[in-house]
Amino acid sequence: MYKWTKNPESRSLPAGEAMAKWMKKNLFPTPAQSMLSIILFSLILKMLTPFLDWFVYDAVWLGSADDCRQASGACVAFIREKFTFILFGFYPREYLWRPIAAIGLFICMLWYSKEPSRWSKRLVRRWVVYVFLWILLMRGGMFGFELVPSNKWGGLPLTLMLSFVGIVFSYPFGILLALGRRSKMPVIKAFCVGYIELIRGVPLISLLFMSSVMFPLFLPEGVVIDKLLRAQAAIILFVAAYMAEVVRGGLAAIPKGQYEAGEALGLSFFQIMRLIILPQALKIVIPPTVNTAIGMFKDTSLVLIIALFDLLNTTKTALKDGNWLGFSVEGYLFVALIYFIFCFSMGKYSRRLEYELTTSRSH
Amino acid sequence: MKKLSILLLFTLFSGQALAGKTFKNIMKRQKVRCGVTQGLPGFSAPDSKGNWKGIDVDVCKAVAAAVFGDPKKVEYISLSSQQRFTAIQSGEVDILSRVTTHTLRRDSEMGLNFAPVTYYDGQAFMVRKKDKIKSALNLNGATICVQQGTTTELGLADYFRANKMKFKTVTFENNDEVVQAFVKGRCDAFTTDASGLASERTKFKNPNAYMILPEIISKEPLAPAVGHGDDQWFDVVKWTVFAMLAAEEYGLSSRNVDKFMSSKDPKISRLLGKTKGNGKALGLNEKWAYNVIKQVGNYSEIFERNVGKDTALKLERGPNALWTKGGLMYAPPLR
Structure with missing residues (x-):
């Protein structure tokens, strides 16, 4: 398909004819493959019709829970009713514009930062300003913004925050651990190996439990550290161990000659790392880094066991409303769609980044 | 003030x-x-x-x-x-x-x-109204849907043994499967805590066709x-x-x-x-x-x-x- 669009000869053909040509080439080249295509298409059709019946023809788009129970189709009315709760949890409804603005700005910032040509210290400063804005919008308590304590945060902003802050903070931490693991200094090396193996040896759930159930018992009575903060710290500590192993893979892939060349130039260890090794190593590990990032974006949903209301937990809670019981398929499909959009965009961006960074190196 | x-x-x-x-x-x-x-x-x-x-x-x-x-x-x-x-x-x-x-x-x-x-609260039974069962003591010989490995399962066995009644169980790991089995008619009664029975019942297509028996057989x-x-x-x-x-x-x-x-x-x-x-x-x-x-x-x-x-x-x-x-x-x- 890729080749076909690049082909100038077929581009000049009328659309219908081009389509037919493409279909003949890709779907029906031999009798055996034609059979296969036909079987697959009929299978898809067979699955599509019940889905359409369920989602479109028999669905209840407007109405109450009782209307939904009478109908055989999807209850879209449930999503309409619970939309705000699933996306924003317990955030006070009169200040709802604040998390909306925070997410809007977040997406703008990501869009702006996605070009490697814009990566500079200025961008870092902009992100610092943005983080401040996020806190101001979400938490408030200053400049006339009403305080909204973190136990009222929920839904999409919480999931985005847990995963984004988790990735951003665990990345440098992971690089340090990876360097430490390759260090020749025994104490540092032992510490890093011990840390990585310990953290990788336990599930994220147990870390979250430790942070939320055991940690408070060690604190003097009356001292309460924010539950969200504790969970965020646990996530950072956990992901850092995985990031460290990803980065170590990149470091191992750099030929020894590169290190020696740096030393021959009289550069210090940190100069070698900063100027020669890390830029190459980090580029190599883009796919596994994004893989880890996608994994952790979904792992944040584990915070539901410590009763933080992330996107999945708000959905589950929405399903528990006495007036709207029994619409779990609709709820889970909706939240799966949101997760898919974010994970798919991450994967797509990683492929683009890989492509751009490798071509820029060859110039 | x-x-x-x-x-x-x-x-x-x-x-x-x-x-x-x-x-x-x-x-x-x-x-x-x-x-x-x-x-x-x-x-x-x-x-x-x-x-x-x-x-x-x-x-x-x-x-x-x-x-x-x-x-x-x-x-x-x-x-x-x-x-x-x-x-x-x-x-x-x-x-x-x-x-x-x-x-x-x-x-x-x-x-x-x-x-x-x-x-x-406490363990109770839900049955279909058309079966005309009025009390848990009428459940002798019944097939009962229950979630596997729960105290509910143990409570069920104790209750029937104490009242010298026979029963068969249909068990599942997951609560939703238990409910499905009951709705599809694989068993005569479904048991869990009374409040749980009530909230499951609201999800049914015709909740009025079911009733919760008055006996509460465990203490919660x-x-x-x-x-x-x-x-x-x-x-x-x-x-x-x-x-x-x-x-x-x-x-x-x-x-x-x-x-x-x-x-x-x-x-x-x-x-x-x-x-x-x-x-x-x-x-x-x-x-x-x-x-x-x-x-x-x-x-x-x-x-x-x-x-x-x-x-x-x-x-x-x-x-x-x-x-x-x-x-x-x-x-x-x-x-």
Whole structure:
């Protein structure tokens, strides 16, 4: 398909004819493959019709829970009713514009930062300003913004925050651990190996439990550290161990000659790392880094066991409303769609980044 | 001003009511921290606007009304079932109002003090109405759907053995599968806790074709709890619940309580704080019980509002009726 669009000869053909040509080439080249295509298409059709019946023809788009129970189709009315709760949890409804603005700005910032040509210290400063804005919008308590304590945060902003802050903070931490693991200094090396193996040896759930159930018992009575903060710290500590192993893979892939060349130039260890090794190593590990990032974006949903209301937990809670019981398929499909959009965009961006960074190196 | 007067009362009479740390913190914070579930229909679940609703939630509101005269001064903290005991031990919440069964171990080892039971739950059976089964004792030889590896499964076996009845079970790992099996007719009855049966029933296409049998075969007394070490706070929670029961018994509700202010009945006069003394003894404003009844309601109002006949759960009062009506709900004298 890729080749076909690049082909100038077929581009000049009328659309219908081009389509037919493409279909003949890709779907029906031999009798055996034609059979296969036909079987697959009929299978898809067979699955599509019940889905359409369920989602479109028999669905209840407007109405109450009782209307939904009478109908055989999807209850879209449930999503309409619970939309705000699933996306924003317990955030006070009169200040709802604040998390909306925070997410809007977040997406703008990501869009702006996605070009490697814009990566500079200025961008870092902009992100610092943005983080401040996020806190101001979400938490408030200053400049006339009403305080909204973190136990009222929920839904999409919480999931985005847990995963984004988790990735951003665990990345440098992971690089340090990876360097430490390759260090020749025994104490540092032992510490890093011990840390990585310990953290990788336990599930994220147990870390979250430790942070939320055991940690408070060690604190003097009356001292309460924010539950969200504790969970965020646990996530950072956990992901850092995985990031460290990803980065170590990149470091191992750099030929020894590169290190020696740096030393021959009289550069210090940190100069070698900063100027020669890390830029190459980090580029190599883009796919596994994004893989880890996608994994952790979904792992944040584990915070539901410590009763933080992330996107999945708000959905589950929405399903528990006495007036709207029994619409779990609709709820889970909706939240799966949101997760898919974010994970798919991450994967797509990683492929683009890989492509751009490798071509820029060859110039 | 109210805050000042409460504080003044509190300092004046802290001799009588042992001044505890939890209560002091609550007064300083001007908010009650209430541990609730992550969503259980009828007991504590948020509505579409994110406001918590349910029996357990109303208990917290009632406590806040008793302490501050304002049921809104509650901060709800959602807890998983593993988290709940640590949360109360570490002081993260002041009161655990989270469908917690009162047991000996929890009352002692776990460091909890249980207030009076706010809902008597227990294992029950649901059957199809067309099968004309009126009592669990008619279930001899029945096939019963039950979730695998639960205390429910054990309770079922015990009950049938004790009554010398035969039964067959159809078990599944997952609760939803159990429900599906029952709906599709693979078994005659489905068993789990009565409140659970009621909330599953609301998901059925025609909930009216099913009924919950009156027998409750296990004890799950659900009660709010506070931590050890603050007797005053424990007393406040305990008597707030009793006040709601007493209000129902005397016929006081949020709608008519103002009319009773001029009542000559000494019981009512003591309850509503016209005859002073109760408030002082608890370290609260004398109108504490009036505030509970006026702003949250009596026990019957709370029950009917959250799980009663006009709600999706459609639960009968059963053992949760007042003692005067054949139930277990009983408040000691408020004097």
